[in-house]
Structures are given as structure tokens and as C-alpha cells.
Amino acid sequence: MRTIGIDLGGTKTLAVLVEDGVVVEKAKRPTPRVGSPDDVLTTMAKVAASVDPDATATAIGIGAPGPVVPGTGVLPAAPNLPGWDHDVPVADLMSERLGGRPVVVGNDVNVGTLAEHRLGAGKGVDDLLGVFAGTGVGAGLILDGQLREGPRGLAGEIGHIFVAFRDLAQQVEGLGRGELEDYAGRKALERRVIAAGAPDNEAMLALRSDGRLKSKAWATAIEMNDPLARRLVDQAASALATAMASVITILDIELVVLGGGFAERLGEPFRLRVEAEVAERAFAGISAPVVPARLGDAGGAIGAALLVEGLA
Amino acid sequence: MRTIGIDLGGTKTLAVLVEDGVVVEKAKRPTPRVGSPDDVLTTMAKVAASVDPDATATAIGIGAPGPVVPGTGVLPAAPNLPGWDHDVPVADLMSERLGGRPVVVGNDVNVGTLAEHRLGAGKGVDDLLGVFAGTGVGAGLILDGQLREGPRGLAGEIGHIFVAFRDLAQQVEGLGRGELEDYAGRKALERRVIAAGAPDNEAMLALRSDGRLKSKAWATAIEMNDPLARRLVDQAASALATAMASVITILDIELVVLGGGFAERLGEPFRLRVEAEVAERAFAGISAPVVPARLGDAGGAIGAALLVEGLA
Known part of the structure; x- marks a missing residue:
């Protein structure tokens, strides 16, 4: 059981490949500072491929630097990402780029808290x-x-x-x-x-x-x-x-x-x-x-x- | 289907008899200003009897002026009630006084909010x-x-x-x-x-x-x-x-x-x-x-x- 997690930040985009709860691969790339949401999606696809070149992960999660419309995977606004001033259906677009695999998008700070709760300082x-x-x-x-x-x-x-x-x-x-x-x-x-x-x-x-x-x-x-x-x-x-x-x-x-x-x-x-x-x-x-x-x-x-x- | 709700306040104790979501009886008494928790319990039992003299209600809920230990019906502290400086198992003691019927205790403001959510300004x-x-x-x-x-x-x-x-x-x-x-x-x-x-x-x-x-x-x-x-x-x-x-x-x-x-x-x-x-x-x-x-x-x-x- 393998999944990919991507932390999309204003400065860098970091991905991990997780197998049975353990991080087995890690990679990062600079997030584009200029350009369009499309360039950001390309960076995420590249960093996902870096940690999992053979596309063995069954699903991909993304932490995004802004509030995500619940249950939709849409990121409407992200002041720290280039050209991100309108609704972008991140989950759907990334799923297309990743061979139709399911993609779920959450807010970066929320997923960071989730990680601390499940595996870090907040366990139990x-x-x-x-x-x-x-x-x-x-x-x-x-x-x-x-x-x-x-x-x-x-x-x-x-x-x-x-x-x-x-x-x-x-x-x-x-x-x-x-x-x-x-x-x-x-x-x-x-x-x-x-x-x-x-x-x-x-x-x-x-x-x-x-x-x-x-x-x-x-x-x-x-x-x-x-x-x-x-x-x-x-x-x-x-x-x-x-x-x-x-x-x-x-x-x-x-x-x-x-x-x-x-x-x-x-x-x-x-x-x-x-x-x-x-x-x-x-x-x-x-x-x-x-x-x-x-x-x-x-x-x-x-x-x-x-x-x-x-x-x- | 009848239930009793009691709002235990520092000044007055108010009870309603509710039948299928409608208030059919209402009564109040002054809450004792001096005495012990026992006197307060007596007041609640009396006001419950006023709205439901034949004990037709199958269960009794109480809103208490203080935080209630979750799932226990215990009210540990209530600065506005006489002599209430220690844990009092309100649910158990009131159940005894009310013929063994189930009694649930919540915080007064919490239950007030619940009522507004279900039946009042916060419906839906x-x-x-x-x-x-x-x-x-x-x-x-x-x-x-x-x-x-x-x-x-x-x-x-x-x-x-x-x-x-x-x-x-x-x-x-x-x-x-x-x-x-x-x-x-x-x-x-x-x-x-x-x-x-x-x-x-x-x-x-x-x-x-x-x-x-x-x-x-x-x-x-x-x-x-x-x-x-x-x-x-x-x-x-x-x-x-x-x-x-x-x-x-x-x-x-x-x-x-x-x-x-x-x-x-x-x-x-x-x-x-x-x-x-x-x-x-x-x-x-x-x-x-x-x-x-x-x-x-x-x-x-x-x-x-x-x-x-x-x-x-």
C-alpha cells in the first residue's frame, strides 16, 4: 500500500512516498514564482514522479497553501502561488496528469496538524x-x-x-x-x-x-x-x-x-x-x-x- | 412520548414538559439561595412534579449552571448554587428521586444553544x-x-x-x-x-x-x-x-x-x-x-x- 503526499508551498514543493505508514522516498523542487497555475501543477506532477517514477502509488494527497472548498479539491485563491486568482480544480487536473489516480486536496496547515495528530507530537x-x-x-x-x-x-x-x-x-x-x-x-x-x-x-x-x-x-x-x-x-x-x-x-x-x-x-x-x-x-x-x-x-x-x- | 427539561439557574429553576416536540406544561420555582446541594435537588424534583404530577415523562434532562463532567452527570462546581463546592452526581441523585427514570445533565448554555439549533433561530x-x-x-x-x-x-x-x-x-x-x-x-x-x-x-x-x-x-x-x-x-x-x-x-x-x-x-x-x-x-x-x-x-x-x- 503506497501513497504520495505533496506539500505545495509558496517557496518549495515537497513530496513523500509513504509505504505502510513509513516515508520511503522524499523529493523537492522550487515552486514556480512566475507563470500560471498550470506551471504549478506541472511542478507537482514532476515531484510526484521523482518519488515514484513507476507510478506505484494508488492515490495522491496534496496540502495546498489556501482554503480548499470542502469535498471538491478546488483551490480558489492562493496569494503565494503565481496567477492563482481564480478557482482551480486541483484534484481533477492533477488526477488527469497522474493517470486517473484519485487525488485529494486539503489545506496545508490542516494536513500538517493531521500528521502531528496521527504520527507526531499529538499522537493519542x-x-x-x-x-x-x-x-x-x-x-x-x-x-x-x-x-x-x-x-x-x-x-x-x-x-x-x-x-x-x-x-x-x-x-x-x-x-x-x-x-x-x-x-x-x-x-x-x-x-x-x-x-x-x-x-x-x-x-x-x-x-x-x-x-x-x-x-x-x-x-x-x-x-x-x-x-x-x-x-x-x-x-x-x-x-x-x-x-x-x-x-x-x-x-x-x-x-x-x-x-x-x-x-x-x-x-x-x-x-x-x-x-x-x-x-x-x-x-x-x-x-x-x-x-x-x-x-x-x-x-x-x-x-x-x-x-x-x-x-x- | 413525553420528556421533562429543567433549567437550573442561580435565581430560578424552570421546568417544561415536552410532548412530541411541543411544550405542554411549564413551571418555575426560586432556586434556594442558602442551604446545600440537597435543597437544590429537592427544588428540581418539586418543579418536575409540578409540570408532570403523574410521572408520565419517560426521561428528564437538566441544564446546569457549570461545566458537567462528560458522560457522568456530575456537576463539580457551581458558584451560583448554595454549598456547591464539591462533585455532586446530579444525574444519579435525581434519578433516585424521580422513580429511577433516566436523567441526563448538560451545561445550561450548551443546552440553550442546542434548543436554538433544533427549534429556534439556528434551525437548519x-x-x-x-x-x-x-x-x-x-x-x-x-x-x-x-x-x-x-x-x-x-x-x-x-x-x-x-x-x-x-x-x-x-x-x-x-x-x-x-x-x-x-x-x-x-x-x-x-x-x-x-x-x-x-x-x-x-x-x-x-x-x-x-x-x-x-x-x-x-x-x-x-x-x-x-x-x-x-x-x-x-x-x-x-x-x-x-x-x-x-x-x-x-x-x-x-x-x-x-x-x-x-x-x-x-x-x-x-x-x-x-x-x-x-x-x-x-x-x-x-x-x-x-x-x-x-x-x-x-x-x-x-x-x-x-x-x-x-x-x-
Whole structure:
């Protein structure tokens, strides 16, 4: 029994070949930055062929960087993919390219959470929240052991949970409208660094590569004990903890799995800070541990393969 | 097919006798303010006998003012009930008092939401949030057509969702730690009126009855266009809308049902204000209408009866 899982990201497209629950092949390619959805589909077909040249897999799962219309395999919008401004029936088109084999498409963060639930840090826990802090912040929910997609496929958009009153946030911080992603995404933090102005931000700006403040730069700045980086990362931890505490409280969540490039690069001190503040903010002392994601970079592709487990 | 539903509140205990989905009898009694859990159980047995003196109902559902340990009928804590500071096996004890008939216990706000979903404003919608703003603020969730109770029976505690950074909230508002209930419960609003100090709060304090600022007083103050009442009620609407938008976003909710004494007394202008701000704060323009609860005061008892529908 073999399946393919593809994690379609804005930067790279990663595929795994899974045999009886074990990853036996892995390959990646850069995702096209220009062109059309058709070029992206071609890249996915190529990376699938790399891990499984003889087309032995019986089904293919895809994790896509945007909300997927439930039960359809249609990806309507993906700001990080070239020319993706209209409904694209990814499942049908990829099935055509892959010899008519069944293809199922899910949201990337949702399938990453599914993978952590089934094979990673969330094994054995039926009510969990997976939070992935990278360029932005996304989340997936497992409720009663099932992935929550929502009637419109929009569940899990934790980055747009409010963590501050809009007016207060504007008054004190000057950026955004008080959503988690105004404080905790790598992109938002970069905006805040620029807004801080010279000379406060000079140490941080010197750490840019390719004109961007990557997660590694943040880790370095924290090591250097740069005051601006310290303040913004603390704020990010606080905003993440606030949003997590809200989700734990509204849903009675037992475990939070924290992953994503930004969180993973900042490592244990960051996770511990988030966890401590979640505990402090928990309602009636009932909280949830915050544990690190275990599947790393391949989690999304593994989760995508899990989508078609029943079809294999 | 007859069932009894009992809504056990801190002030009154209300029962309905339901026959084939229709309320055929209704009765209420004051809930004891002093005494022990035993006295509360006696009150429930009496009110059940009032609506069904010949014990024709085959099963009894109870909505309780606190989280219920799932699947057990045990109510561990109820700050609004006398002497209720330890685990009380309500289902078992009430079954004994009611001739061994089956008794099921749920959380009052959860069963109120269930009633609105099945028979009220949320009919036909499978993913909805019920928000009840009264003395405090509680919520219930229907996801994929099922009531979400959570592994510990704690789902729906919307009053403890964060709507502001704690520090900012303290700095600007001086009360609470930024949870919804710091801004939107009748109790919290009363605290804020007192904190406002003379002479700003004098018009409001003059509206007290029994030493309390009841929902009616707030409605009157808004009619009088009292500036403090206006500001605090606007803040309450804003906080409610913020929390609702967060829950809609994280769960992909299609409809919000708004009820509870405070919200109902402030009526349509309040609901419309909440709804408009939810729409404004919605992620990517995807929002949910906010509609008024339809079942009023008896909603909780009707929902409690629905808990045992399958057993009748």
C-alpha cells in the first residue's frame, strides 16, 4: 500500500512516498514564482514522479497553501502561488496528469496538524490545536479525533483571531488591527522592525539576507540580546499565547502542538515562554501543554498522504 | 412520548414538559439561595412534579449552571448554587428521586444553544455559535450538527476569550485582564460603573434596584442617552463582536445566535451594532450573521429536554 503526499508551498514543493505508514522516498523542487497555475501543477506532477517514477502509488494527497472548498479539491485563491486568482480544480487536473489516480486536496496547515495528530507530537490526543508560526501564522484543529475543516473549508485561521482591541492596538502599536498575525508572523515582525525607525532597528536590519529578515536572523538577534528583537519576540510569544488560550477556552483543547519555521528556529526558550503564558492565562486553571511539533519540514507532505490513506 | 427539561439557574429553576416536540406544561420555582446541594435537588424534583404530577415523562434532562463532567452527570462546581463546592452526581441523585427514570445533565448554555439549533433561530444551520450575555457571558457550539462539549465538558467558555492584551487593557481600562467578560457581562459593567467614580456614574447608580444594576437599568440609561452607559454598552458590543469574530474565524462558523437577558433587553440596536462590527472584523470578508435567539426564557429547559429525546 503506497501513497504520495505533496506539500505545495509558496517557496518549495515537497513530496513523500509513504509505504505502510513509513516515508520511503522524499523529493523537492522550487515552486514556480512566475507563470500560471498550470506551471504549478506541472511542478507537482514532476515531484510526484521523482518519488515514484513507476507510478506505484494508488492515490495522491496534496496540502495546498489556501482554503480548499470542502469535498471538491478546488483551490480558489492562493496569494503565494503565481496567477492563482481564480478557482482551480486541483484534484481533477492533477488526477488527469497522474493517470486517473484519485487525488485529494486539503489545506496545508490542516494536513500538517493531521500528521502531528496521527504520527507526531499529538499522537493519542483527540482534541488538539496545531499552530504553525512561519511567515504568517496558521492553525489546524483536531476535535474528537477528527480534522475540523468547517463548512467553507476555513477553519483554523488563528492568525486572524483578535488579541487586542483594534483601537488600543493602533494607539499603542501603530500597525494592524489587533489580530494575532499583526504581532506574530515573520512578515508582521519585519514590518514592525522597519516601523521602529533608526537607530533602534539598525542592528536588526543589518541581519537581513536577500532583503528579508529570515527566521535565522531573529534567532541571531535574540542571541545577541538585541532590545528591539527581544521586545518584538516577547510580544509575538504573548500574542500567540493569548490566541492559544482563547482557543483552548472556547473549545476545551487538551494539547497545543507548536511548529513552523519561525517558532522552530527560536526553539525551546520561545516555546517555554509561550507555554508559561498559556498556563497563566488559562481559564479556571485548566490549560493545555504546548509541545514542539515533531515531524519538521516533511509534516505537511506526510499529512497530505494521510488524506488518501483510506483510498490506497 | 413525553420528556421533562429543567433549567437550573442561580435565581430560578424552570421546568417544561415536552410532548412530541411541543411544550405542554411549564413551571418555575426560586432556586434556594442558602442551604446545600440537597435543597437544590429537592427544588428540581418539586418543579418536575409540578409540570408532570403523574410521572408520565419517560426521561428528564437538566441544564446546569457549570461545566458537567462528560458522560457522568456530575456537576463539580457551581458558584451560583448554595454549598456547591464539591462533585455532586446530579444525574444519579435525581434519578433516585424521580422513580429511577433516566436523567441526563448538560451545561445550561450548551443546552440553550442546542434548543436554538433544533427549534429556534439556528434551525437548519449545522455550524453555529450561541452567545448568551446576561450576568456573565457564555456560549455553546454546534459543529457539523453536533453539540461540542469537549473532553472535559468545558467547551464554550467564550467569556474567558481574550479581546485585549492584558497589559494594554489594564493600562487603559484599569479592570480585568482583557477577557470578554471584563467588558460584556452585566456584573463587569456594574464594576466599571462604580470604578468610573462621581459624578460620571451618578445617573447610572440612581437606576439601581435591590442594590444592583439590572439589565432593565441599562436599557433605561441608553434610552436616556447617558454618556457613561453609552460608552460601556458600546464597549460591550465591541468586545462581544471581537470574540465572535475570533470564534467565527477559528472554526468557520456560519451563524451566531445572540441571547441572554442583557442582550435581549438592549434589543435590536444592540444586536445590529454587534453584527455590524462582526462583519467589519471578519477575516477575508467571510462572516456570519448575528440573529436574535428565539426561544427566550424557556430555551434552556427546552434544550435540557432535547438531551433525553433519544431516551423517551
